Amino acid sequence: MTTIAFIGLGIMGSPMAQHLARAGHDVVGFDATPEKAKPLIDAGGRAADSGPDAVRGAEVVALMLPDSPDVTDVLTGEDGVLAHAAPGTLVIDFSTIRPDVAAGLAAEAAAAGLRMIDAPVSGGQAGAENAALSIMVGGVDADVAAARPLLEVVGKTVVHVGPSGAGQTVKAANQLIVAGNIALLSEALVFLEAHGADLPAAVEVLGGGLAGSAVLNQKASKILGDDFAPGFRIDLHHKDMGIVTSAAREAGVATPVGSLVAQLVAATRAAGDGGLDHSALYRTIARLSGRGSDTQTHGRP
Amino acid sequence: MTTIAFIGLGIMGSPMAQHLARAGHDVVGFDATPEKAKPLIDAGGRAADSGPDAVRGAEVVALMLPDSPDVTDVLTGEDGVLAHAAPGTLVIDFSTIRPDVAAGLAAEAAAAGLRMIDAPVSGGQAGAENAALSIMVGGVDADVAAARPLLEVVGKTVVHVGPSGAGQTVKAANQLIVAGNIALLSEALVFLEAHGADLPAAVEVLGGGLAGSAVLNQKASKILGDDFAPGFRIDLHHKDMGIVTSAAREAGVATPVGSLVAQLVAATRAAGDGGLDHSALYRTIARLSGRGSDTQTHGRP
Amino acid sequence: MTTIAFIGLGIMGSPMAQHLARAGHDVVGFDATPEKAKPLIDAGGRAADSGPDAVRGAEVVALMLPDSPDVTDVLTGEDGVLAHAAPGTLVIDFSTIRPDVAAGLAAEAAAAGLRMIDAPVSGGQAGAENAALSIMVGGVDADVAAARPLLEVVGKTVVHVGPSGAGQTVKAANQLIVAGNIALLSEALVFLEAHGADLPAAVEVLGGGLAGSAVLNQKASKILGDDFAPGFRIDLHHKDMGIVTSAAREAGVATPVGSLVAQLVAATRAAGDGGLDHSALYRTIARLSGRGSDTQTHGRP
């Protein structure tokens, strides 16, 4: 049994913390919105009144926060982890942030006597709830080895991909592919709808061949059902595409398709759909073909 | 047992014809390059000396040809199927051609007393060899029902998606998604390589999450191994992207991402890579980042 | 004085025919909508009751029609020019059509004993009204030389760019650049408006440097004034982008930017703006940034 402070109990963090608690660990959760700790308590965990309160006594500090500034603040702020965690504490950052920020924070953590790995995840809300996440881990071998038993509680595929920051780099590539796959699926659906195809039949057969993907499996039927409840919000995917774009620029590589997809994600946000699931990228693609979401029936009565 | 004329014994057609022969059918193959019939003979089939020779006596005529003009020619030419097949013969066109041409040919076949369905496939060479193709079928219910036992010999997912031409429309959508997925995977790999990531580890973890796809499963390791032997050639995917582009235009829909991907496929062909597998789209993406195929080592010694 | 049959008296054709009449030529106009001949009559021309009526007795037949099928029909139909024009008649096609169709029709005209050049124009409604068009001429030297005095009545820049069809090829390139320039101007205006810039001042200074263009001079103030009355309609520019796309494909070249712009033109049409001026591409760009035309005030009260 490990004592784990889990900071950030949103759509992703909450089920992850619950899985850790159900696996027998002593999980002390904290979220800026206190009522979000309720499901964790139901699962056998505890709630802390503040960040420092959660961190005190923890052997491991897990973070699942929205963006680079949030992680930086929670780690290095006055009430932050670096100031309150015991020497040797292992920090597992599940958040998706900039690779360069991740590497910098790991160095700061080391200077403060802590150990830190970046462990961003893929698989979405379903993956978090089913403990079936894919986890891309960056950090020192020994720290990754120490974290692995906990990572395997929440993830199905746990891979050590390189030094600090490498997990975030792979996650950036993941987000590039996922947003692109949603865009392509959306264009295919709009195309098929315009041609009067039987959409559920088309989705079934597309899924069986080389066009098959996790995005198609998880998102197509929701799109056809006009169900864009998050899930993973456009706002967050927009943030992630910014990470991809700037990391590509820094590395001197061109990502023409990813860059166009980033623009479509930005347009989805600009249209006021930032709070919807990232599959709402479909709505932008549909609008570009004159198929507004209001009038849209997906060819069904 | 059904007597089947199988015209077009290339990378896809040959293993499909063999599966039908091994399933106990009397398969008479014909290809413009006669030696391509050899594997079919080894599998228990027969070889015809000409198209009319193959068609004579056949209950079913199967076609697997490169492009719309080929199918039009083989069906409606002087030595064509419409002129030589017995009334009531069922024509199964596995080729990927223009939806409007498919619908037109089905009408011509009906006028000539034949029955015709479009049944383009997805799954690539591996799908053909493992009889695991995804088949998108357009045509009249009765004809699709009659063909289904044969389709299920070569395919794992067989779905009737609409009237004549609908199979081709869905196949066009399939090709849009597949080419796009190859482009996205390529951009991700170039991005990761430039960041010095452990590429095989990255591919493993990407495949486990929402970025997972059939393209990633089948193509990533080949790309990393500089193995671009076809498989499905860029030249053919370029032809297919032309079908997508013009069918989208006819339907009045915008496919911005698919359209950019079509340009990258065109660029791959213009670079002289038209004879390589469609995963050679990677080479264009790599060149755009100054990573020419000649000097490229994928970060491995 | 030359007797000229002028077929097609729309936004472009009408002022061109008037200029020819005012220059002293005997211009006999015909349009499917008879009242369109009124301004020509006011300018000293005549109106014909039918195509054959206009063509009979003409030394030159000028065409200004919307698309390839229109020109093909007017030339080769039962009541067409080829059937009714006197041998040796010079046909000047000002329409913008497919280069391959233009070359084919020139050959048909030659077979019928006529001479034909393609002479598509650029400069828009203003260019037509001010006799300041840019004319890109394809055809045989002698025919171009014969036509030149008439071309110079309506155009300021008249250039012989190659054999039959070459004028249309250059016009396709022209349309690629023009649509692209409108898209870029639109993105710049949306960008500047979002940043709260003084838009008229910005347009003035942009026009004085390397960003200056005919599109900026002619379209920026209209866009800022929400004036999208045609001018040259989106529907026609959409048709032209189809010509560019297929001609690029035939030539084996990639036009990634032009291809994306073609998608945005298609989206503008899909949004119901096909009847507006091509500068209405701005409306699509603005919508992509959440700046709908209904609520938009361009930062002005």
Place this chain on the structure above:
Amino acid sequence: MTTIAFIGLGIMGSPMAQHLARAGHDVVGFDATPEKAKPLIDAGGRAADSGPDAVRGAEVVALMLPDSPDVTDVLTGEDGVLAHAAPGTLVIDFSTIRPDVAAGLAAEAAAAGLRMIDAPVSGGQAGAENAALSIMVGGVDADVAAARPLLEVVGKTVVHVGPSGAGQTVKAANQLIVAGNIALLSEALVFLEAHGADLPAAVEVLGGGLAGSAVLNQKASKILGDDFAPGFRIDLHHKDMGIVTSAAREAGVATPVGSLVAQLVAATRAAGDGGLDHSALYRTIARLSGRGSDTQTHGRP
């Protein structure tokens, strides 16, 4: 006569400083590469041994530097302008930098008792040499009025577009349009060359119509002559496209075409052409169509 410290005597700064000297001002130049002051001295100016040396005694400090960090460093460094300039000195920053950095530096300058305007320019090397630049000015009215006589020495179009930073915002829009115009011109030329058109004739007629632009006038013949000597380097335009991309993201607007063009500029740099003129974007477009610069003859023997 005004005493002007001019810091940064490169391709642009050198002719600008010379024009100011020839106009009768006392211009003291400084560049990290001392021999770059030679032409200024020949024009009647003086050379300083260091930044502080130049700034001391100056009424106006003009800057023409490559990027945001350079300007920040020259202004706020230990040897910087803010530390050494007399109270009330007017700083004119001709450099192209980030709008937010420009606004921040103007605030710092004000806090240090100086006055600062941003005055980025367009028109390229030719514009600088011919004193025909377009200057987009951001700052307080009184400061812009004080600077105007000097700005009009080097510029033909001088427009006050808003408060501090607004000049940079407009310049960002300028760079978006210019890079896009180069890309469009390049695609048009590759398209025309592939069709065997007479390129100089095509350029002439394109320039006379709605496709006409400053880019076409200044760059087309150089491109056709394989002359890619800078001029304005790809490396700098790549930097500028980064400014556009991030400023668009901050403003919440989508710039799909600009974004694709930014990728093509990045690809040009990745191909090793970063030191060439920005018209070398053509080389990337040509390569995408299989027309490498080595074998390319532009259809001429």
